[in-house]
Amino acid sequence: MVDDTAFIFDTLVVVGPGLIGSSVLRRARAGHRLARRLIAVDSSPAVCQRVMELGIADEATTDAAAAAAQADCVMLCVPVGVMGDVAAQVLPFMRPGAVLTDVGSTKVSVIEAISPVLRADVPYVPSHPMAGTEFSGPDAGLVDLFENRWCLLTPLDNTPASAIEAVRELWQRCGARLREMTPAHHDRVCAIVSHLPHLLAFTICGTADDLAGETRSEVLDFAASGFRDFTRIAASDPVMWRDIFLANREALLEMLGRFMEDAQAMARAIRWGDADYIVDRIERGREIRKSLIEKQQA
Amino acid sequence: MVDDTAFIFDTLVVVGPGLIGSSVLRRARAGHRLARRLIAVDSSPAVCQRVMELGIADEATTDAAAAAAQADCVMLCVPVGVMGDVAAQVLPFMRPGAVLTDVGSTKVSVIEAISPVLRADVPYVPSHPMAGTEFSGPDAGLVDLFENRWCLLTPLDNTPASAIEAVRELWQRCGARLREMTPAHHDRVCAIVSHLPHLLAFTICGTADDLAGETRSEVLDFAASGFRDFTRIAASDPVMWRDIFLANREALLEMLGRFMEDAQAMARAIRWGDADYIVDRIERGREIRKSLIEKQQA
Numbered sequence: 001m002v003d004d005t006a007f008i009f010d011t012l013v014v015v016g017p018g019l020i021g022s023s024v025l026r027r028a029r030a031g032h033r034l035a036r037r038l039i040a041v042d043s044s045p046a047v048c049q050r051v052m053e054l055g056i057a058d059e060a061t062t063d064a065a066a067a068a069a070q071a072d073c074v075m076l077c078v079p080v081g082v083m084g085d086v087a088a089q090v091l092p093f094m095r096p097g098a099v100l101t102d103v104g105s106t107k108v109s110v111i112e113a114i115s116p117v118l119r120a121d122v123p124y125v126p127s128h129p130m131a132g133t134e135f136s137g138p139d140a141g142l143v144d145l146f147e148n149r150w151c152l153l154t155p156l157d158n159t160p161a162s163a164i165e166a167v168r169e170l171w172q173r174c175g176a177r178l179r180e181m182t183p184a185h186h187d188r189v190c191a192i193v194s195h196l197p198h199l200l201a202f203t204i205c206g207t208a209d210d211l212a213g214e215t216r217s218e219v220l221d222f223a224a225s226g227f228r229d230f231t232r233i234a235a236s237d238p239v240m241w242r243d244i245f246l247a248n249r250e251a252l253l254e255m256l257g258r259f260m261e262d263a264q265a266m267a268r269a270i271r272w273g274d275a276d277y278i279v280d281r282i283e284r285g286r287e288i289r290k291s292l293i294e295k296q297q298a
Numbered sequence: 299m300v301d302d303t304a305f306i307f308d309t310l311v312v313v314g315p316g317l318i319g320s321s322v323l324r325r326a327r328a329g330h331r332l333a334r335r336l337i338a339v340d341s342s343p344a345v346c347q348r349v350m351e352l353g354i355a356d357e358a359t360t361d362a363a364a365a366a367a368q369a370d371c372v373m374l375c376v377p378v379g380v381m382g383d384v385a386a387q388v389l390p391f392m393r394p395g396a397v398l399t400d401v402g403s404t405k406v407s408v409i410e411a412i413s414p415v416l417r418a419d420v421p422y423v424p425s426h427p428m429a430g431t432e433f434s435g436p437d438a439g440l441v442d443l444f445e446n447r448w449c450l451l452t453p454l455d456n457t458p459a460s461a462i463e464a465v466r467e468l469w470q471r472c473g474a475r476l477r478e479m480t481p482a483h484h485d486r487v488c489a490i491v492s493h494l495p496h497l498l499a500f501t502i503c504g505t506a507d508d509l510a511g512e513t514r515s516e517v518l519d520f521a522a523s524g525f526r527d528f529t530r531i532a533a534s535d536p537v538m539w540r541d542i543f544l545a546n547r548e549a550l551l552e553m554l555g556r557f558m559e560d561a562q563a564m565a566r567a568i569r570w571g572d573a574d575y576i577v578d579r580i581e582r583g584r585e586i587r588k589s590l591i592e593k594q595q596a
Contacts (some may be wrong), residue, residue, distance in 0.1 A: 072326070075541075115406055200498055205586040210587060218487045222492075224447070225488070226531045229530055232522045234580075242580065246568060253568060262501045266497060278543055279540050284504045286503075286532065286536065288532070289533040
């Protein structure tokens with residue numbers, strides 16, 4: 001059990017002080033006792049300078065190795081496509097017993113990328129704080145970004161309990177609610193609740209964009225009729241989403257495959273006038289909606 | 299030009315005082331001078347009684363023919379699947395020169411259903427007020443439901459200008475913005491901005507509902523990550539949507555076909571790691587989103 005009057009870590013190194021990373025730094029700065037000392041690492045000197053201007057770290061550097069050597073915890077907050085490379089840059093320099101964690105939105109591929117360079121004396125706790133906005137970069141962070149949001153932990157079989165507990169405590173002090181699950185299960189859940197909706201939102205925007213001139217402009221005029229709700233989540237960072245789609249390929253393609261079968265079945269019911277089938281599927285949608293309202297998620 | 303200090307019609311008959319119909323009645327009651335006298339028609343005596351309790355009509359009756367005989371305007375506010383039958387019940391009893399209008403969400407099929415029973419001496423002005431909530435019935439109506447919402451008129455080649463102008467004025471006094479287009483164009487536009495998004499929302503809810511127990515319940519827990527935005531529009535009335543899907547079959551299947559091609563192309567890009575293609579499609583989604591924000595539709 002971590003004493004919540006003490007700091008969880010002495011020195012916390014955040015690699016990639018973007019939306020998520022700089023939110024953790026802001027939270028640490030706001031007296032939540034995540035760590036006594038905060039170091040931000042970014043490959044861009046301009047980002048490092050901005051972090052210092054914002055006053056959200058004690059030190060900001062482009063030298064990942066030098067920072068890692070001082071860390072009690074290294075938190076990787078970089079796009080999932082480069083997690084493996086960045087882990088390889090910091091792990092050889094970490095002190096025995098220091099904790100490695102990441103915040104990637106997919107877990108199986110990140111764990112696969114990091115596993116080859118893992119060390120037996122550096123516990124690794126994969127995590128995924130389910131929070132975000134459509135903005136990115138060190139200015140986008142918010143001290144309360146994780147408040148009442150879920151953070152999923154997907155520890156490995158050999159991850160020591162003390163390291164899991166420390167990372168759990170860190171996210172709790174960020175305001176998050178915690179849940180543990182296997183990496184594979186995590187990826188399936190995120191594929192249906194987040195990645196597939198985003199893929200569909202991006203796709204329908206593209207479909208509308210391809211329509212001939214007059215209709216295309218009318219899509220914008222009349223978007224309030226439903227289309228608009230779909231575009232709200234289509235504003236997020238393209239590189240981040242490209243990486244997520246590619247990193248969670250298997251689970252996402254499986255969910256998309258199920259969805260496409262269901263959409264084809266709906267198309268067939270519409271073509272052949274199968275009214276009962278259509279009503280049954282619509283009523284299922286309403287049931288899910290009702291459950292969400294009962295869970296106060298709506 | 300209609301004098302807006304006078305009533306547009308002497309007697310307005312609203313057939314089907316549900317969400318849309320009872321909102322028009324409420325608007326007329328609120329001093330907007332749509333008509334001097336308001337008659338509601340519904341096949342359900344309970345609905346008629348409720349309309350009188352709510353005080354939103356001078357008379358409420360199950361006798362469509364008797365009401366139609368007194369009308370200067372008959373507005374059909376019934377599901378699109380029964381528009382033809384209801385038109386056949388009222389048209390033979392309407393006075394020469396009285397105006398027939400409807401509020402159906404699809405236009406080609408409604409016009410096809412009504413055309414065989416049309417009379418040369420009864421002008422018909424098809425309309426579609428693009429407004430709604432997830433509620434239905436006479437209690438669901440709102441006096442400001444149409445405020446700043448679009449109402450699309452799809453007049454026929456032989457619809458007299460004076461009848462178009464009267465219906466236009468009615469919706470303007472309801473607070474709506476007007477646009478005229480052909481019925482076929484209307485159905486294509488609504489297929490992409492409204493019917494396809496609803497179909498996809500119902501479908502993804504069904505896909506999630508079919509998942510095995512544990513994942514299914516987690517969809518509800520973690521819905522905030524994108525899924526929730528899709529369910530917001532999946533709460534609407536099943537019979538209304540079944541009718542809309544069937545009534546706008548051609549345009550909806552065409553838009554769904556385009557969407558499925560695009561989703562398949564995205565799936566293929568993810569499977570084969572075509573990062574450029576994925577980024578290009580995501581960026582198009584962001585562009586549409588940006589255009590919406592510039593049009594203050596977001």
